[in-house]
Amino acid sequence: MNLKIMMVFGTRPEAIKMAPLARLLQNRSDIDLHICSTGQHREMLASVIKAFDLQIDEDLDVMTRDQTLNGLSQALLGKLDHSYHQNQPDIVLVHGDTTTSFIASLAAFHRHIPVAHIEAGLRTGDLQSPWPEEANRRLTAVLANLHFPPTEKAKLNLLAEGVCDHCILVTGNTVIDALLWMNERLDQTNWQPAPQSPLASIDPARKMILITGHRRESLGHGFEEICHALDTLAQRYPDIQFVYPVHMNPRVHDVVYRMLGHRENIILTAPQDYRHFVWLMKNAYLIMTDSGGIQEEAPALGKPVLVLRNVTERPSGRLQDRAMLVGTNPDKIIAQTTRLIEDAAYYREFTTRHSPFGDGRACERILERLLAWKQSQSLDECA
Ligand SMILES: CC(=O)N[C@@H]1[C@@H](OP(=O)(O)OP(=O)(O)OC[C@H]2O[C@@H](n3ccc(=O)[nH]c3=O)[C@H](O)[C@@H]2O)O[C@H](CO)[C@@H](O)[C@@H]1O
Known part of the structure; x- marks a missing residue:
């Protein structure tokens, strides 16, 4: 049977x-x-x-x-x-x-x-x-x-x-199985976003920072703080592209579009399907997120991840990752991002591929x- x-x-x-x-x-x-x-x-x-x-x-x-x-x-x-x-x-x-x-x-x-x-x-x-x-x-x-x-x-x-x-x-974690499966498909076909995709405007010669955020505990003031930090960073680094697939929750969507919609080097998009999103992670210089899953996926791709939360149930076990838990405090977000952009040796500490959350x-x-x-x-x- x-x-x-x-x-x-x-x-x-x-x-x-x-x-x-x-x-x-x-x-x-x-x-x-x-x-x-x-x-x-x-x-x-x-x-x-x-x-x-x-x-x-x-x-x-x-x-x-x-x-x-x-x-x-x-x-x-x-x-x-x-x-x-x-x-x-x-x-x-x-x-x-x-x-x-x-x-x-x-x-x-x-x-x-x-x-x-x-x-x-x-x-x-x-x-x-x-x-x-x-x-x-x-x-x-x-x-x-x-x-x-x-x-x-x-x-x-x-x-x-x-x-x-x-x-x-x-x-x-089964998310690593999912990630490796999709990653392999992208590599095998050298997949790129279609010309009509908003991701097609990303210039591979410039650094790209990928952002996601939608946690309930950050709704309201927390999101305004995150957006404030992103706005400051986007002005400070006009050559860097900030790509933010915005969650559909109106309490996230409305704040993000109101506060960041006007900045030229910030690309706001609808949530991306998994294929597009894995492509974005692979091509990011740095990821900022309050997502649980992305915290697990980023190290497997060797991408530094700044966690926009005060606590995490997904500790990586690496001491230096503590500095990446920045919450929604704009000063901390700006300071840590600035260091990762300007201090190449420090940045490299976070780019070794490791997979504390699963082997696929x-x-x-x-x-x-x-x-x-x-x-x-x-x-x-x-x-
Ligand atoms: C407290 C907490 O941590 N709770 C977690 C949270 O899950 P999360 O924070 O991981 O959720 P998201 O960030 O929505 O999803 C992430 C996945 O989505 C992919 N992705 C992302 C953006 C995009 O544009 N396109 C995509 O494809 C991305 O690669 C990744 O695999 O809520 C769930 C219940 O809802 C919980 O079960 C889960 O514990």
Whole structure:
């Protein structure tokens, strides 16, 4: 009998991180994979599905305008319950720390369906930051039967919360599998953006700084500070190109376009699909971001990354990276960027390729563990 796996995700980062696993599972004759999208980030998710050549089996389409987290949770719980009833999966795979991950785990728990949690064990230790993700990932850990932390540090977090060792497998982060897959495709075809793409105006002879930012905790004042720092830097270094694919959240979009839309060497674009975005990362001199995924991807490409957050659940383990955690304080952003632009020896300290978050084989390890789990069916001892 084939193993019936249901994969549930809803946001762009979850989709990117689940995509290489979906590709692997789809090619197995001993596995029936059902991919369920909750539609938490509808448009941005569609572009990921296309970039990885995947097909969604079911779209719950739960998002409505101005939905609260409770409204979203309620809609998800009902629709997932129905889907589990219809599809009767042997196991549900969830990822990370979204409302989708937690509610998909809860709905599975209520139906006595085992849950495997990918990117398990990330913690800041502060339930309010990031909010609501820290709660989502802790609650998911309570409900999951198999835990796939990306690093040993994340495994220790799970052990400290009482998760049994036998149910944990350190795999590396699947985002590195996704990144290496896409990177290889770009290299093989020497891929370049099409002439009509806003990225085509980037001059390869000039330095380019890539920026992303959308964290809830920075909305409002935090974003104004980030934009203020970028504006100052863009004036100070007119020869450097600043490229900022702006998140669709109007509370991010409106501030960024109002404060930076007029500067000639700042290119504001819509969010880019994964192929374009990996190309941007490869060609960047420096990346500034509050994104979790990009913090993981940048070192694998040997790119320095300035983290626009005060705390991170993704410590790289390198001492010098502490200086890169600058938050939204404009003075710190400007000072650290200036040093990285002007001090070549200092810049080089951050450009060695290293991959503290994974080696690109996370999906293989997850597959092997799922097959072993199916054979032994020994979950009872961990549930
Ligand atoms: C607290 C925290 O850290 N939470 C994380 C956060 O995820 P994140 O911060 O990693 O999210 P993003 O920055 O949106 O995505 C990043 C991915 O997107 C690619 N990318 C980016 C811009 C673009 O224009 N085109 C792209 O393709 C990029 O290469 C990368 O792979 O929220 C998720 C729940 O929503 C959580 O699960 C996740 O823990």
